[in-house]
Amino acid sequence: MILKHITLITVALIALAGCQGSGKRAGSVTKQKSSSVKLIKAPQFNADSAYSYVEKQVAFGPRVPNTKEHLLCADYLSSEMKRFGADVIVQDAPVTAFDGTELKAKNIIGQFNPEKRNRILLFAHWDSRPFADHDPDPQKRNTPILGANDGASGVGVLMEMARQINKAGINMGVDIIFFDAEDYGMPDHIDVKYKPDTWCLGTQYWCKNPHRKDYTARYGILLDMVGAPDAVFYQELYSKKFAPNLVDRVWNTAADQGYLSYFSFEDGGQIVDDHVYVNKLRNIPSIDIIQHEPMSETNFNAYWHTHEDNMNNIDRATLKAVGQILLEVIYSEK
DSSP states (O other), X not given: OOOOXXXXXXXXXXXXXXXXXXXXXXXXXXXXXXXXXXXXXXXXXXXXXXXXXXXXXXXXXXXXXTSHHHHHHHHHHHHHHHHTTOEEEEEEEEEEOTTSOXXXXXXXXXXXXXXXXXXXXXXXXXXXXXXXXXXXXXXXXXXXXOOIIIXXXXXXXXXXXXXXXXXXXXXXXXXXXXXXXXXXXXXXXSOOOOOTTOSOHHXXXXXXXXXXXXXXXXXXXXXXXXXXXXXXXXXOHHHHHHOHHXXXXXXXXXXXXTOTTTEEEEEOOOOOOHHHXXXXXXXXXXXXXXXXXXXXXXXXXXXXXXXXXSGXXXXXXXXXXXXHHHHHHHHTOX
16 A cells, blocks of 8 residues: 555645646546436445455465566456456556566456447556555564555455456446556655655556557546455545545445445545546546545554554455445446
8 A cells, every 4th residue: 555645634725626626627527428228237246255355365475566476366366357257458567666676567457348438447456565664563564464455455346346247247348457566665664765656656557558549437446445344435635636526426325325334425635546647647537445544643544554454354344335335336327
């Protein structure tokens, strides 16, 4: 997970940012003309299945680029997406980390109805943090973490969504992308000279080199840290700036479906995550569904970027809440 720069902004500044951004993306989510296409009812999200997909990723060990575990997990993810009926592209994404390390990153792209121009983008990062820079034990901070919640949970939800899309079918194009090298950003436990844009490296690469020339989508939804027990997803501020209508749709759907204990209408932090680059570099209005802990020192959960980010902190009920809401959202599209 990114050392996401969190800035809690006053209401006045938020209002000003909204005014300044409105000229770039008026309405944020493109409205579609009415269609006679019969809507398909949203399938039921299977939390046990999603949990197993998280567990299988974690079983490989830390998924850090340039490692055997990383390659094995990439093969697993791509083969599963093919099994779910997606047209899969594994994009080699050579990127350079903050310390000059050349990373052999891989973006895994699953396309449903690739012939359709009317498309939705769903994404998460599948790599795990190469440092436990917030671990309470200093001796463990230079070792990679399992990243069960931070990485694997979002991928697990999207894998179960892919399985359900394959079974039920869907009227529009859906692209599910697992971005790599998101979590190789500058660590907090060592003194290194600051460099900008060291996070979300796989996403930045894809934004500049999309799998299809001139690729676009109506909107994008990022899932990040979506598996913890009793997680609360506040409305992230970049999301509200770039895609306010989509934020409203997702959170109103959560209210309609009875999931307000997970989705709060209160503002969260302003988080530099994969969606920021998709917004800025590809001009696709995108939002981030991410756990936020406003009372914690880091603004994230207590085990963020530590060795406690394991399967003990993955909850089926949270996976269900996120997955079912997203299925309801995308299956309401015409």
